[in-house]
Amino acid sequence: MLALFSLLWSALHFGKGMLVHFDDTVVLQIDSSPSQIPYYAGRTLLRMWIAFSFSLFFAIGTGYLAAKSKTARAFILPALDVLQSVPVLGFLSATVVGFMALFPGSLMGVECAAIFAIFTGQVWNMAFGFYHSMVTIPTDMQEAASTYGLSPWQRFKTVELPASAHSLIWNSMMSFGGGWFFVAQSEAISVMNKDIKLPGLGSYMAAAIDKGDNSAALWAVVAMVVLIMASDQLVWRPLLAWADKFKIELTESATPATSWVYNLLRGAYVFTWFDENVLQPIADALSKVSLPVPVKAARLRKRHKRLLWRAIGVLIGLWVASEVLSGLYAAVQVLHGALSVELVLHVIWLGFLTLLRVAAMTVLATLIWTPVGVWIGFQPKVARFAQPLAQIGASFPVNMTFPIVVGFFVAAHIPMNWGSILLIAMGTQWYILFNVIAGAMAIPNDLKEASRVYGLRNWDLWRTMILPAIFPFWVTGACTAAGGAWNASIVAELATWGDTTLKADGLGAYIADVTKTGDTPMIILSIAVMSLFVVLMNKFLWRKLYAFAERRFRLD
């Protein structure tokens, strides 16, 4: 109960700040005394959770719709696919302007834009995940539900949601981890040559670096790590341990997820109370809405209902289509006359430069982390610590620390064209590491024993067993890392340290530049080109590699 009240209080307390009056001629001052950190951390955390709640509902909604309706699926899946490839950060300035227009004179607009950025960073992956687990529910479970005549709502809560719970929570955890990057970035942005700061850890860090206050910057990093670890330990690990019971498998997993918080909370009276006094009444109220109806009437009503749903579906589809078309029309209007062939070619050339950087990052991170990951994966004791650490590493918004690293580049005279590769790798390499660890841990014992019996060593062992076995995991990790790298390039190719601004030649720096100056046609063009690069990479590289890994290197 106390936990519930404190949750309510903190939401109100930190939420109050959102409605503060905002005058866009005055830049909000960030107080860089360490005692303010808890407040800023609270604001950041609140932003994360609001965005995550929207993501969750949206993901379940679209995933459900795509799984249930063929027509919806035909639109939703390709749309998700493209949206997933769009670099969110490129849009940030555009959405900030849009939301500010919605809430004039209040920070609420910027707040919404930040939340929207986090939302778009995490939602597509979750929607895909939920859709996938919906369509892979064992047929017998669905058939049993049909036999007992469950209503769609009953079916959803007794079959579909529990069966998807484990993958939904896992995906949520990964997406939430990815969200930190966007929250840190969106708290301190400059749009149309104006600096806008939202109170939060990201802006605190930016302010500290601006002032050259190293101890405050260090405090911010520590607070961020604490926040990420607390979210992991207090929310995600307990949820995963709890969701273990929803896993659909016949044999007990060798290493069930454990969480000390879950062990502590399990069976606590609060949950029973919450279940009996809150959840059950809601569920009862909901089930009253969908009472079973006599068969004959039901059939008639069903037909009416289906017509009604179809009509609603068509209306929504028309609305979305008209929005998209008018958006496209507006974009073409803006672009018309502003573009030249040379300009487009130049942007594509910059795209190639960034592509090289993304590729270099992937190759380097693979070369460095594969041996380390395999070594860790083969020692269960080390892996138990190292894997969550790598996950936290992947969650940490390294973009907070970019200015410091850039300062080092300036001091060491490292050209930004090379240094930006390191900046990109700082955030994305971890995906490769923890997937390689997972792959090495998943090698079945009998294959390991066979390798020992037949005396495989060194290169023989790597090419016969280790590399093929971890390949599917590496593809997942490298694909995620590369996708993140495109986004990261927007903040990694152009960075400031005090008065020095370092810039690399690349599409990321270009996007950062044009969003700063508010050059709308160029923003549209550069984002479109980057999205195109990502889509093409997915289609012609990662999709192929996934299929190849699935065909050749599946363990069964």
Added chain:
Amino acid sequence: MNTKEIAHPVAELSAVSKSFKTAGGHELKVLENIDLAVNQGELLALLGQSGSGKSTILRCLTGLVEPTSGRAMANGKTLDGVNPNASVVFQTFALYPWLTVEQNVAVGLMAHKVSRADRDAAVDKAIELIGLGNYHAAYPRELSGGMRQRVGIARALVSQPKLLCLDEAFSALDVLTAENLRQELISLWRSQENGLSSIFMVTHNIEEAVEMANRIVVVFPRPGRLGLVLDNPLPYPRDTKSPEFQRLVSIIHESITTMTLPDLPAEVPVAGQPISRGRMRMESIPFVPVGQILGLMSILNDSPELSNIYDISDEIGKEFGETISIVKAAEILELVDTPKQDVRFTDLGRKFVASDRVGRRKIFSEQVFKLRLFHIIIALLHENEEVEADRVIKDIASALPYDNPERVFQTMIAWGRYAGLMDINNKTRMVFVPEEDEEVAAGDTRH
């Protein structure tokens, strides 16, 4: 005995013991003081139930697992790491799914320094020998189970090992495929082609051991130790229906039965105390679901002509080892008696099958309550309202050091639930005595 003295062991265990840590962190002794030698030219079968430690013996012998104490030797020298002259055929095949048949077989030669041409020739020969001629370029997942295991055998033979080890190599295959493969392997071994001379096989299938091996060693569980050692001089090919064959099978049956279901003298009743073997000695319980005990009772009731334990095993279609466990469970509950190889109802057992559902539960509950193991735990539960599962498991571990305490605990909960004596709340991991329902209450008041 003369042949034994000149026999030259290719692999040997001397005074080997092995302990593992269970998932719950308890130290579990799997093997105790094992002396075993595989001699040049013999086909030795190690026979035991699942969980008897026979696979661990194989792993110690090949160097895959290091003994906790004692020595593993190959050709008279203490093993350091994996025995390079031994190869293993795995129950799960352990083929690399990304390599073709040919490449999988070539793995067997990877550690040997041979030229490419020699290697290709050896791989071809092994593939032909094991009848995989047309499958060179196929991937394991395109093959049936039997064909996959052929690849496993070819991979094991390609390097001409001094010792071939079979770890339940036929148990994942269907009956016909397994029989076919067994015959082929025996004729390979007898023809001495490909240099195959010594085979060490681990199995739970008695007929399989008698059919293939010329020496059989039976291993008994908790902790794993060697029992009966039997020379098998029957000429190959062996006829499983012949009386000599059946005689050997029944010798092994008898040995297992007397070890597992000994004919103990009846205990002297003490006034006011429950009388039971289980009450006097601390004894583990077989890991058998309650439903199987009930099933055994009704089969015995329906077919009074079934008296021999082997016939029962055939009738219920279970492995002999499993059948023994079920019978043993019924025996420690005093529902059946097992003089020699027979299984007979006790008076209580007869009363049990004649009772209705409530009556059966009552008898079951009374009998379970008499078992010393249950007695101790239930006494603990009566002192405290609830006891943590980990505490109970710890008590079990100290009372039964050779058993896997987590598995004993799970079986106890299953029996205790049916008997209405104990239950666990899996949310809180607390063990408790369930509220007595009226059905069983009458039974409990008698104590």
